[in-house]
Amino acid sequence: MIRAAILGYGRNGGSMHAGGVEQNPDMTMAAVCDIDPARLEVAKERFGCPVYTDYKDMLAAEELDLVIIVTRSSQHCEMTCDCLAAGVNVLVTKPWAVDAAEAGRMVQAAKESKGMLLPWLPVRWASDYVRLRELLAEKTIGNVFLIRRCCTSFGMRNDWQMETEFGGGYILNWGPHIVDPAVLLGGAPVQSVYGQTRKAINPGDAEDLFMAMITLENGTLLQTEFSVCVSHLPNWFIQGDRGTIIVHGSELTVHRHTPMLPDDPTQYASMRDTEDTVTTEKLSGNIYGDTHEIYRDIAAGLLGKAPYPVKPEDAYELSVTLQAIRDSSRSGAVVRPNCEG
Numbered sequence: 288m289i290r291a292a293i294l295g296y297g298r299n300g301g302s303m304h305a306g307g308v309e310q311n312p313d314m315t316m317a318a319v320c321d322i323d324p325a326r327l328e329v330a331k332e333r334f335g336c337p338v339y340t341d342y343k344d345m346l347a348a349e350e351l352d353l354v355i356i357v358t359r360s361s362q363h364c365e366m367t368c369d370c371l372a373a374g375v376n377v378l379v380t381k382p383w384a385v386d387a388a389e390a391g392r393m394v395q396a397a398k399e400s401k402g403m404l405l406p407w408l409p410v411r412w413a414s415d416y417v418r419l420r421e422l423l424a425e426k427t428i429g430n431v432f433l434i435r436r437c438c439t440s441f442g443m444r445n446d447w448q449m450e451t452e453f454g455g456g457y458i459l460n461w462g463p464h465i466v467d468p469a470v471l472l473g474g475a476p477v478q479s480v481y482g483q484t485r486k487a488i489n490p491g492d493a494e495d496l497f498m499a500m501i502t503l504e505n506g507t508l509l510q511t512e513f514s515v516c517v518s519h520l521p522n523w524f525i526q527g528d529r530g531t532i533i534v535h536g537s538e539l540t541v542h543r544h545t546p547m548l549p550d551d552p553t554q555y556a557s558m559r560d561t562e563d564t565v566t567t568e569k570l571s572g573n574i575y576g577d578t579h580e581i582y583r584d585i586a587a588g589l590l591g592k593a594p595y596p597v598k599p600e601d602a603y604e605l606s607v608t609l610q611a612i613r614d615s616s617r618s619g620a621v622v623r624p625n626c627e628g
Contacts, residue, residue: 289589290317291353294342294366296326299380300357305333307582308355314586318349342366346373353378353589359447360454364389371400376589378405382459382609383602390606394599405585405595406602408463409576412584415534416468418570419523422532423472427541429529435510436469437520441488449491456493458484461513462609464575466499470608472525475505477604481621482612487515499612522574537570 291308293300296319308314319330320339327338339345342354346369354370355378356363363379370377371393383406384390397404410416423431438461447453448460470477479502484494501509514520523534530543543564588595611622 289314289352289586290350291315291355292318292320292345292349292351293330294320294345294354294356294370295358296321296323296330297357300355301326301329303578304355304357304378304380305330307578307585309334310579311582311586313590314353314582317351318345320345343369346370346375351375353585356380360385360459361452363454364393367393367404368396371396371402371404374401376403376405378407378585380407381409381463382454382606383407384606385454385459387603387607387610390603394603397599403589403595404599405588406597406599407581408467408597408602408605409578409581410464410468411471411596412576412581413468413574414537414570414572415523415539415574416472417572418539418568419472419525419532419534422541423474423525427530428525428527428532428543431473431507431525431527433508433510433526434469434473435512435521435524435526436465437510437512437514437522437524438465439514439516439519441515441517443489445490449489449493449495451491451493455491456484457495457513458497458609458612462497462612463605465511465513466501466509466608466612467605469509469511470501470503470605473503473505473507473509475503475507477608477611477624478502478504479621479623480608480611480615482615484613484616494616497612497616499615501608534570537574538567539570540565540567 291314293304308316316334316336318337320342321327322340331338353376356366357380360382364384367377367379384393448455480499482499485496486494487496489495496515498512521533521535525532529545533540584596587593607624611624615622
């Protein structure tokens with residue numbers, strides 16, 4: 288039985304992650320830590336486990352197999368390194384670090400520790416990403432040359448997520464959902480990044496909009512964006528030399544299109560297709576990943592049954608790319624990320 292503890296029993300800690308532990312037959316909730324006494328009372332009544340206001344006291348008092356860190360982004364690095372130094376496995380919610388330097392420090396701490404470092408990148412289990420990965424592997428639309436990935440909202444928030452001192456901003460908050468799966472589908476490391484950010488409607492000093500044009504080493508282009516708008520843009524718009532895939536929420540449409548080269552060069556505008564088909568399917572499952580499926584894989588990784596699908600090096604490379612978007616926006620120049628730090 289994996290003895291798990293949650294560090295940060297707020298909205299996500301108390302619902303998503305606590306539920307993942309609670310419903311996993313290989314896990315038990317051994318402790319909860321939070322600075323809010325009211326939240327600790329809720330946790331104590333729910334789990335009947337010891338509760339703490341200081342995570343270092345929890346590490347000293349409890350025999351733990353896993354600490355799940357769901358605190359403010361600016362706290363992740365120090366807490367992760369302390370837990371790893373105590374020999375405990377650590378799951379860190381996204382964004383696991385505020386910049387590449389912190390990410391590198393966490394990876395190094397894991398190498399020097401007996402504990403495992405497990406990044407939380409739930410979109411890798413997302414129903415749309417999984418289906419798109421299958422379609423691209425089958426070359427359904429031929430060779431892909433451009434992947435557009437977008438999430439939108441017109442909602443406002445007034446919490447620490449809009450303050451840079453706490454690691455707020457939508458590059459860190461939404462970047463893992465947007466940039467990571469696009470790079471994976473593109474099938475190559477990031478070569479260059481050009482980014483722009485804005486603070487459009489929210490309070491605070493952090494951006495609530497970002498756009499990035501990313502070029503991969505294989506030449507594939509990625510257009511990634513979190514935008515503020517009332518009418519939702521397609522979540523995915525993937526272009527290949529034999530068609531296009533469009534995803535709106537849970538609806539996925541494949542346009543297969545094989546153009547025919549005209550014999551008469553003056554007739555290019557009226558050329559016809561040798562194949563022109565449109566198919567639409569409804570995606571089942573969560574487009575941001577199923578928590579219980581992810582916790583099943585977490586348990587399997589900790590018990591040595593199967594490797595955990597997300598490596599610390601994966602999350603480090605993502606941190607480098609997200610920092611490149613911010614750096615590019617500040618400088619107005621194209622940035623070539625260095626993932627060898």
